[in-house]
Amino acid sequence: MDExxxxxxxxxxxxxxxxxxxxxxxxxxHAYLPAxxxxxxxxxxxxxGEVAKGPFANEEVEITKLQLQDSxxxxxxxxxxxxxxxxxxxxxxxxxMGGSLIEEILDRGQDKLKSVKRLVLQPNIGEFxxxxxxxxxxxxIMHEELLKDDGHRxxxxxxxxxxxxxxxxxxxxxxxxxxxxxxxxxxxxxxxSEAGRLQQALTQMAAAKSxxxxxxxxxxxxxxxIEEVIDHDNRK
Ligand code: SAM
Numbered sequence: 001m002d003e004x005x006x007x008x009x010x011x012x013x014x015x016x017x018x019x020x021x022x023x024x025x026x027x028x029x030h031a032y033l034p035a036x037x038x039x040x041x042x043x044x045x046x047x048x049g050e051v052a053k054g055p056f057a058n059e060e061v062e063i064t065k066l067q068l069q070d071s072x073x074x075x076x077x078x079x080x081x082x083x084x085x086x087x088x089x090x091x092x093x094x095x096x097m098g099g100s101l102i103e104e105i106l107d108r109g110q111d112k113l114k115s116v117k118r119l120v121l122q123p124n125i126g127e128f129x130x131x132x133x134x135x136x137x138x139x140x141i142m143h144e145e146l147l148k149d150d151g152h153r154x155x156x157x158x159x160x161x162x163x164x165x166x167x168x169x170x171x172x173x174x175x176x177x178x179x180x181x182x183x184x185x186x187x188x189x190x191x192x193s194e195a196g197r198l199q200q201a202l203t204q205m206a207a208a209k210s211x212x213x214x215x216x217x218x219x220x221x222x223x224x225x226i227e228e229v230i231d232h233d234n235r236k
Pocket of ligand 1: 010026027028029030049050051052055077078079080094095096097101105
C-alpha cells in the first residue's frame with residue numbers, strides 16, 4: 001500500500017471525505033490517506049496527526065517525497081491537539097484503532113469538534129461504545145459500512161453534528177442503526193461469528209461451573225439479541 005494505492009479499507013474511508021474538505025487525519029502513520037486525497041485533487045488541505053515518533057517520521061518522509069509540504073502538515077501531537085485554529089478543519093478521520101481509543105480522542109478534544117461537519121471513523125473493535133459517545137454528543141450517524149479487506153472485517157461509521165438530540169436504542173448501538181436496516185451478507189457473517197464466540201464462552205463457563213452469574217446473564221442476553229436479529233433476517 002502507498003498513497004497511490006490505498007488498501008480497500010483505507011480507500012473506503014477516503015471515499016467518505018467530502019470534496020474540498022479540510023481534513024485532519026488523526027493517527028495517520030504514513031499519511032497515505034491525506035496524501036492520496038491531495039494527489040487526486042479531492043481536497044486542498046490536510047493535517048496528519050501522529051502521537052508516536054516513528055510513524056510521525058514516516059509522515060515527514062512521505063510528505064517531502066511527494067512535495068506536499070504546502071498542503072499537508074505533519075503534527076506530532078496527541079489526538080485532536082494536532083489541530084490548530086488556522087487549519088479550519090471541517091472533517092476528521094480516525095481510522096485503524098480501537099473504538100475506545102477513538103472515543104477517548106474525541107472526548108478529550110471536544111473543543112476542536114465545534115466547527116467540524118463530518119467525522120469519518122473506522123474502529124477495529126468497540127463500535128457499541130463509540131456509537132454511544134456519538135449519540136451522547138449529538139452526532140448523527142449518516143453512513144455505516146461493513147467491508148472485508150485481506151480476510152478481516154472492518155466497520156466504517158460516518159457521522160455529522162445534529163442540532164437535535166440523537167437517540168439510538170440498545171439494538172441500534174450494538175448492530176449499527178443503518179447496518180441493522182440493511183442487513184447485508186457481511187452483517188450476517190459478522191454476527192453469526194460473534195454468536196458462535198459467545199456460545200463457546202457460555203459453554204466453557206458452564207463446564208467450569210462458573211459462579212459469575214452476572215457475566216453469564218450478560219453474555220446470554222447478548223447472544224439472545226443476536227440470534228433474534230439473525231433469525232429475523234433468515235425469515236425475510
Ligand atoms: N490511520 C492509519 C490507517 O488506518 O491505516 C494508521 C492506523 S495505525 C494502526 C494507528 C496509528 O494511530 C498509529 O500510528 C499510532 O501511533 C496512532 N495513534 C494512536 N493513538 C494516537 C493518538 N492519541 N493520537 C494520535 N495518533 C495516535
